[in-house]
Amino acid sequence: MNCDEFEERLHQDSLSEKELEEMDKHTVVCSSCLLKSDLKSLMPHEDIPESAASAWRQAVLKEAGSKKVRKYPAWARVASIAASLVILTAGALRVGRLNLSTPAAEQAPSAPANDDGTVASIVAKKLNGAAQRNNGTAGAVYEEDALEEAAEAPMMAASYDMGAANAPAEEVEMEFDDAEELVTVSDAATAAEEPSEHIVRNAYIEIVTSDFDHDLLLTQTAVTDQGGQLSSSNTSQNRSGTRNAYLTARIPAEHLDRFLETLETATGRITQKDVSAENMTEQYKDLRGRLDNATVQRDRLRELLDQAENVSDLMQIERNLTEAQSTVEALTGQINHLDQSVSFSTVSISLNEETPAQSVRQTDGGFLNRLKNGMSLSLRAFGEFLQNLCLFLVMALPWAAVPAVILFMIHLILKTRKEKNP
């Protein structure tokens, strides 16, 4: 007899005497089959108690008659745990982006009022004053003192020829027939005081910084130090938590290069720099000529107004005079605007806060240094994540408490019912 035969016969119900004898002999030499026979004797052979038989029947009937309270299957429990983890993580990240522990970025100061005391406005006033002083005078006479006043106004543009501006103007007695010559003379006098070229310089600069607050303040200070003013300032924060600022500054044209150099050396990385220079000289001359002609025409009409003999002539002259005055004012405004653009450059500054990962990549000092910085950054970020997670849990506690209490009470009721009705 071998072990397979022994095992097969061991579980048979009836065995002959011979088979039993063979099995006995086999167990003497085979401890494995001896063990199998010992294990066989562990099998109970008793009848099922009456209580057990009726108990399961009653339980099944009761299950059928009552609402089934099923335990949730394993996959549902795993899914609920996974969903809870996702909600907790999302909540912690969301709290982190709210930056509850960090104060909001300081707003840039509001732009101060414009144009008070600037050079261009002073010059414009002088020119307007000179023009208005000619009102009512027979013939357009450019008084020497008016020209001298205009010439005396400090000229800020370095490219302007100051010598020409100080040249004395000739005093000319004008008559109506000499208006054209007057214009020519006035042109010369005007040219003597005006710069030879009108260049409008503007700039756009984009900066990426890891120290946003510091660089924003530095930029604002640099504007003031160079004699300029902030005409607009806008600060925002995007979804990733990084901040951006967009500033528009008016810098005196001769200080533009120094201002840009300050930004390049003292702030973060310059990612874009555009400087434009537009020559507006021809346009300026054109405006100037048109203004002079319009002025002469206006003055002449004033003279004619005094000489009008009848009402219809008077009305016609007045209409033309009004039109001429409007033209003079419009051209004067355009020249003033051009002067301002020449005198003050517009600089648009975009300041962008870079993400910590970007700052690590840009760190100087080799790969090991960046590894070290990256590790310390990650540890700091993980610490902040844990803080935000705790904060989220505390914030969610009032919302979770009520359903938790309800669920606990339901669980207690069901447990009590089960104990009462096993």
Next chain:
Amino acid sequence: MQKGNEANEFIEMAAPFEKNIYLTCYSFLGSRQDAEDALQETMLRAFRSFSRFRREAQIQTWLRKIAVHVCIDMTRKRKNILSIEDIQEDGEELKDSSPGPYDSLERTERMRILSEALDEMRPEARTLIILRDVQGLPYEEIADILSQPVGTVKSGLNRARSALQKRLNQHADLFARSTVSTEERRKPRSELR
């Protein structure tokens, strides 16, 4: 009403196998009370999934499958099974019919050690030994119960037997030989008077 009919149908179908299921639970858990609890839990689980039961499958195998899982779950919660106290029933003493008083003591001691060794085994190995060597179920039915191939069951059983044998080698004097005949050993415990 419909659920009540379904319950009666289930009871009618499962009743012929209640004894076998009860004995299966008893051999796993080793006590009457635990076996009754396991039987009730098995029948309840079976009833809950009765609507999904594929009628072409064998009912007994299906019930046994559920019973094995119930017993494994309960075993994980309760450690002690097949203790010597379960062999000695309340108010009863083991009466042996084997020759000589020393042989019955030896057998009692062997059963105790065997029970303890079986208790210490991993649940998977213990399950295989109980289903095959204690209950004598065919390999195909065991494979169906455990949802494993027959080859896997056989190889797992060999490893389980080797592991059990290794534990029992510490008591080689008791398990190397036996003075009790095979016929005596085939007798159930309840008939040991």
